[in-house]
Amino acid sequence: MKDILNWLSSPSSRALESKELIETLNQKIIEAGIPVWRFFTSIPTMHPEVMVRSLIWTRGEETQVVLIPHDGLQQQQYKDSPIFLIREGARDFIRCKLVGPDADLSYPICVDLREKGGTDYCIFVSVFGTNIRSAISWTTDAPGGFTDEQIESLNSIRSVLSLRLDLESRKFAVNELLEVYLGPNASKRVLSGEFMRGTGETIYAAILCADLRDFSSLSENNSPKRIVEVLDHYFELTAQPIQEEKGEILKFIGDAILAVFPAEENDPHKACLAALNAARKIQNSVTQWNAEHPETQIHLGMALNVGDVVYGNVGAKDRLDFTVIGNAVNQAFRVESLCKDFGKNILTTEEFANKAGKENFEFVGARNLKGITGERNIYSPLK
Known part of the structure; x- marks a missing residue:
């Protein structure tokens, strides 16, 4: 022995x-x-x-x-x-x-x-x-x-x-x-040594952000336990399609989600289609949920963008976050806030529509986005 x-x-x-x-x-x-x-x-x-x-x-x-x-x-x-x-x-x-x-x-x-x-x-x-x-x-x-x-x-x-x-x-x-x-990709980076503040790389990626609508009303009309249950279902409905399309969820921010689809092999078209497919799957899942749960409806808005983002560690010296930052991320969240105004569940930037194939989108209007110079054309996917 x-x-x-x-x-x-x-x-x-x-x-x-x-x-x-x-x-x-x-x-x-x-x-x-x-x-x-x-x-x-x-x-x-x-x-x-x-x-x-x-x-x-x-x-x-x-x-x-x-x-x-x-x-x-x-x-x-x-x-x-x-x-x-x-x-x-x-x-x-x-x-x-x-x-x-x-x-x-x-x-x-x-x-x-x-x-x-x-x-x-x-x-x-x-x-x-x-x-x-x-x-x-x-x-x-x-x-x-x-x-x-x-x-x-x-x-x-x-x-x-x-x-x-x-x-x-x-x-x-x-x-x-x-x-x-952190997600599979970010966790591998941290374990491989990318954990110092300020470290990161610039990547070109499609961005998906989703935000739950009427959360205040949901909070007022349900117990805290029920709110947590609904949020868990909401995040599950959104997370699975993102993962199926090889995207990575970087953040749950309150009732919002931020995910990226890196443009591998310099193919932004493929990354944008993956993000678009994920958004459509999410919408289908939410529609099915609402049909099965008329007493607790889930309504959300989603926005899609594409561009350069910095992917890495940011934060205080003793409290870091592995995330993406950049103008493309800011634009995505600004566009998502317009979903209710346009009466659409999914909106995209013009840059995203161009990369994904503009023939698959409809122009819904131009808007000034908070903190971003100039009007931006806003699109929505055709059904």
């Missing part, structure tokens, strides 16, 4: 992602003479949707990675499992013989494992961070099950593996939380 413990602490082990780590580890355990057949662990996360990541390795099969939502721990199946006792602190170790006169089939998982050929099952506590309890288990299909010496060896591996998985959990948490709060 010493070689396995040394390997778990080595740089070569630390370079592996959790899935490959588990596969390699269990192969080494088999080579050391312990006939493990199945392995399970659950790794806590810091994610708004996912409570734990479970990894299930079975000899000769593809390793499964299962994401368990927060409400998954409320299900009866979980409460009837030995994992529940381990996580709640009632036990640190449970062993269940699966065959023979001493068989213990008091847990549904044990019945399932025996039906699949398992002969012995052991589960240990695994501690993450500040005493967050989770579990690691092994099952064998060897006749007679595990020996006591093999159980002791697995326990020694478990103690080192727990530390290794804790590091993996922290790494996963940093990556996932940054992606949730």
Whole structure:
């Protein structure tokens, strides 16, 4: 076992992602003479949707990675499992013989494992961070099950593996939380070292901004809890189409959204079409929502623009924001404020209409935009 413990602490082990780590580890355990057949662990996360990541390795099969939502721990199946006792602190170790006169089939998982050929099952506590309890288990299909010496060896591996998985959990948490709060592209930039104030680059991109209308009325006529529920639905309706069209949401500003569609390979036409498709999908989703929820209608205005923006870190020395700034962004928000005046849900600048294909738009009027010199022609997509 010493070689396995040394390997778990080595740089070569630390370079592996959790899935490959588990596969390699269990192969080494088999080579050391312990006939493990199945392995399970659950790794806590810091994610708004996912409570734990479970990894299930079975000899000769593809390793499964299962994401368990927060409400998954409320299900009866979980409460009837030995994992529940381990996580709640009632036990640190449970062993269940699966065959023979001493068989213990008091847990549904044990019945399932025996039906699949398992002969012995052991589960240990695994501690993450500040005493967050989770579990690691092994099952064998060897006749007679595990020996006591093999159980002791697995326990020694478990103690080192727990530390290794804790590091993996922290790494996963940093990556996932940054992606949730900053978006996939911005989070990668921050993790790669672009976190100093004033750093950034100028990119050419299509811009989409959306703003919820009549929010004051919504606030007056609904409880705070209901307002949050409606806002969550509104952001979900807008976020999914943006992500489907490869856009990146940079900000939720109160009840407004700012997203960009970078012009990759110097192709602004493609970026503008993606932004336009996203806006149309959003409008369709909102229309469907309103038909299904006549008691709580959602109304929004959207504006599309295209141009150079600075993409990077701005803010105070101890409080930064990764966002886009520039005249093109300002114009987009100014144009969006005209949606109600023109009676349109989607408005665009002339620059955007030109890049996306002007034949697909109608001219709706010219307006002075606050803080921007000269009248600007405003367009709306044809249906």
